[in-house]
Amino acid sequence: MAFDLFLYIADLIEKKYNKYFMHHSSADDYLLYFPHPPASTLSQWLEESNRITRHILENIPAADHIVPQLHILNPPLWEFGHLTWFHEFWVHRGGQVSNPSFMVDADHLFNSSEIAHEDRWSTPMPSLDSLLEYNLNVISSTQELLCKPIDNKAAYFIQPSIFHQDMHNEAFAYMWQTMGRPMPFLPLSDRSLSNENKQTWIHFPESSLEADSHQGSGFIFDNEKWAHTINAPSFDISSSPVTNAEYLTYLESASNLSQLEPAAPPKHWKKEDGLWFERFFDEWLPLDPLSAVRHINYFDAQHYCKVNGLRLPNEHELTILISQKSTAWQPSHLWEWTSSPFSPFPGFSPDPCTDYSLPWFNGKYQVLKGGSLYTPDRLKRAAFRNFYQPNRSDHFCGFRTCLL
Structure with missing residues (x-):
């Protein structure tokens, strides 16, 4: 009986301490x-x-x-x-x-x-x-x-x-x-979506790196806490995002069409008189083969990779890439899917707005990196972690690939 009472009191103290610690961490x-x-x-x-x-x-x-x-x-x-x-x-x-x-x-x-x-x-x-x-x-x-x-x-x-x-x-x-409404405001960065640079594979050797944000590095969101050392195996990542031409080739490939449920064209695409068009707000434009393919959900991006013997980068790999000078790689002007589920880092504690990250660490969201034409530069930090449900493609999202 005394032992049970001791456990009960110890449990209360632990809960009270944890509650204080979370609040104290957030406040600090x-x-x-x-x-x-x-x-x-x-x-x-x-x-x-x-x-x-x-x-x-x-x-x-x-x-x-x-x-x-x-x-x-x-x-x-x-x-x-x-x-x-x-x-x-x-x-x-x-x-x-x-x-x-x-x-x-x-x-x-x-x-x-x-x-x-x-x-x-x-x-x-x-x-x-x-x-x-x-x-x-x-x-x-x-x-x-x-x-x-x-x-x-x-x-x-x-x-x-x-x-x-x-x-x-x-x-x-x-x-x-x-x-399909008219554009609500002008893009915040260069509207050019075309990628005229030849796609290459950029090799990154194995490295040990500090991921995410340090104290005293300026504003961060709580899901970036805190910097921690990870081992990044060597990887090869595409210098360019997957383009409309590449995605169309995949859609029309025998390997896709032979599937029980072949991948369908994006909802904002249509084919008329043998020509493909894509909708940008309320305008139907000829499909630009060199533009990054957009409005592709995580599952379709994964399927594209599987059919082509490739994979999506994880969030650390994509962070390494976008931390390089932009002359080394081609931005997509899209939020790019990663293979990383949205989850807390070591040392996480919620900030005062506790609903920003904490409720979404449930395994039902994927991390995206980068930024779209409608994302201001102040949010385009390499450490910033965007997150969406993997079945969504309504936001301005695309992807690039890594070699297996």
Whole structure:
């Protein structure tokens, strides 16, 4: 009996310690993400990101306020309200629901952790004008903060709020692409998708390297914690992403067509009078054979590799590649699939926004690296880990290959 009581007390102490340790780690870690950009730079980033968001919403026809209820989409007004709420909640309310919002019922309406995805279509939303005013109040308040130097804590909460908005701007872009709507905003990098360089295999010898992020290396997301040594066996990786021409050759190959369930063309491709076309937002363009193939899900990328006797790179291999000078390899202007499941690194602890990474370490997501035409350069860090469910192809995604 005494021994059982001892075990019970020990268990309580361990749980309390673990809870404290996780909270303590989170509270400390985000203050280690320095040096942070000066307030003037954060002000510029915020203005750029919010200008894009408001441009999208101010130019959306009323008929397009509602989109089909699909797991890959969100109602545009809800998405706009959510990204504004996120910024306000963390920057101006300290992550505390007890602190009042500029908008009544904002927590109930726009907290993505609380409102079920399917309920975002049926829950009455504020008007677009009300949401624009809410956004103006929140962003103006942050710009006032940035009129003077800020400390590490303020800089931390402002940065993920900007990056979160950047991600939602990109989500607007691939939602418009999915629905065949006109381009919502201009690409943020060179629109040229063609790869005119001859594909080669780049050899990397076996190496021991420190993967991911160090303390004091600037802002990071919690799933990048912390730098750890790994052994990377030698590998050979393609200098170029898989192109439309290569993917079409694969689709039309006997080895694919002989399968019980042969791979089908991407949903944004069509064939008319013997010619192939691909849709870019609301335009049907002749299929460019040299462009990186896009909107390919993880399973189809894996199948392409299997048929061709190749493999996908893991996230460390792709990180090694994209850390090299761009003259050595051809960017795809896409998020590129890796063979790595999205999982925590040694030393992981959640940051204050615990829902960013922790709920998705469930083996149902794959890591992607790189960035698309609609990803700002500030998010295109070699250590950044994007992640999506492997059956999704609506985002701007592609892949490159490694030799077996």
